Amino acid sequence: MEDEEESTNGGPPRKKLRLSKEQSRLLEESFRQHHTLNPRQKEALALQLKLRPRQVEVWFQNRRARSKLKQTEMECEYLKRWFGSLTEQNRRLQREVEELRALKVGPPTVMSPHSCEPLPASTLTMCPSCERVTTTGLDKGSTKTTTTAVATPTIAATLSSKVGTPALQSRQSSAAC
DNA sequence: TAAATACGTGCCGTTACCTCA
DNA sequence: CCTGAGGTAACGGCACGTATT
Known part of the structure; x- marks a missing residue:
């Protein structure tokens, strides 16, 4: 910084200042x-x-x-970890569904809104787009979603609003599923 | 009051220079 | 000494908000 010249106008190659x-x-x-x-x-x-x-x-x-770049990198790392844990959770739930199907025992909490009787395990399906476990085979238009919603951290909301990746968008749009 | 213009500022992408392994 | 990679000061251009005409 000692040699701080004022060669701005025109020709000479710009010298780069190192801050002390x-x-x-x-x-x-x-x-x-x-x-x-x-x-x-x-x-x-x-x-x-x-x-x-x-x-x-x-x-x-x-x-x-x-600082923005750093923040973005941190968010990226966070989302990677989050994705990993969701994948693991999904695997566990799928295993659970398979086990329940094998046992042909319906989960006690899933009750038919019409007959007020427990639904059979065979009515459980996994939505391929939103990956939620849903009950199907009910009367028209009365599919009931029974999964526990994963609380979406604000960091992800921030990122998705910034990035708006197709994957995130499709995930958001599938919320109506 | 609305439109046109000027000005200041922040952000983004890029370049150029410097340092270091 | 040479070289490539990474860090960062500096630049140009664009968008936006505000003040002035």
Whole structure:
């Protein structure tokens, strides 16, 4: 930072400034307090750091980008783990369904809304799109969903709203299933 | 009041430079 | 010494909000 030349207009190749440790520390400290700067704060910080306001501005832009990237990576890791646990849960439930079918015993909590009698295990099916266990074979349009809903963390909601992947969208749209 | 213009700012994608293994 | 990868300061362009005409 010692050699801070003002070769901005026109030709000469841009030299790249390395911020000193102290400058970085102060910028980080300021970033912790607020992620954006108003013109007055920018000016004051630039003065304090002996940098141009534009450099402070650029640093904050890049810093915001870095922190967003980090956040995205963390969300990605979280979703991977979440996916893994859901897959495992799904496997367990499918096994359970198979066992119940084999025993031909209906789960005690699943009652027919019409006859008020327990439904046979053979009426249990797994919806291929939303992977919920449902009871079928009832009267027209009265399919009853009996699975426990998985609480959707806000982090996933945030990500899906940001990313909007087809997989997530189709999963959301299958909620009406 | 609405439209046109200017200006400031943030974000995004990219480039260029620097450091280090 | 050379080289490729990774980190990051800096840039240009676009979108958006606000003030002014």
